[in-house]
Amino acid sequence: MADRRHGPAALLLAGTTLVALGLVGCSDDEPAVGSNGDGDPAAGLQVRPVLGMLAELECEPRDVPEPPGNTAADEEAALCDLDGSGYRLGPAVVGQEGVEAADLYRTGDAWRIQVTLDPEASDAVAGLAEDAASSDSQVALVVDGLVLNAPTVGGTIGGTLQLIGSWTGAQAEDYRARITP
Secondary structure, three states: OOOOOOOOOOEEOOOOOEOOOOOOOOOOOOOOOOEOOOOOEEOOEEEEEEEEEOHHHOOOOOOOOOOOOEOOOOOOEEEEOOOOOEEEEOOOOEOHHHEEEEEEEEEOOEEEEEEEEOHHHHHHHHHHHHHHHHOOOEEEEEEOOEEEEOOEOOOOOOOEEEEEEOOOHHHHHHHHHHHOO
16 A cells, blocks of 8 residues: 555644644554553553554554553554554654653644653754754554554654644544543
């Protein structure tokens, strides 16, 4: 399957923001769920490089799939978006422990989740963005095993990520709550 872009809202802007069209993962074959060390599924945000598209993942377009939980940060993951595209994702460079805050805002007909990262997570995302920008690659933002976005990288990223999607208010609040530390 050819590399697929998700419209003008799926842009990575130079500077300190990541603007994203809301995409959500789904899969009949759920990936292995990671652990937080207590036997519970790993939760929250993960930032992962996109290694490729997976046409064979049997993704189906869906409105709101049940979150399967994050794959362990050091493992590859196979997830789908709302449009039914499958992604092969590399190990996470940032996990929930790097999130300092997640705030929700209404932007016209869309919702914006602004995620503030700690300095270590900011540095890790900046390194991933630099690598991705030099190769016209994508970066995936995953929340509890759901791909919210996989934009093409067009510049650097600072300490704030912004996700913009045409979610309902309830969906936006659910995603924000899953990201909030």
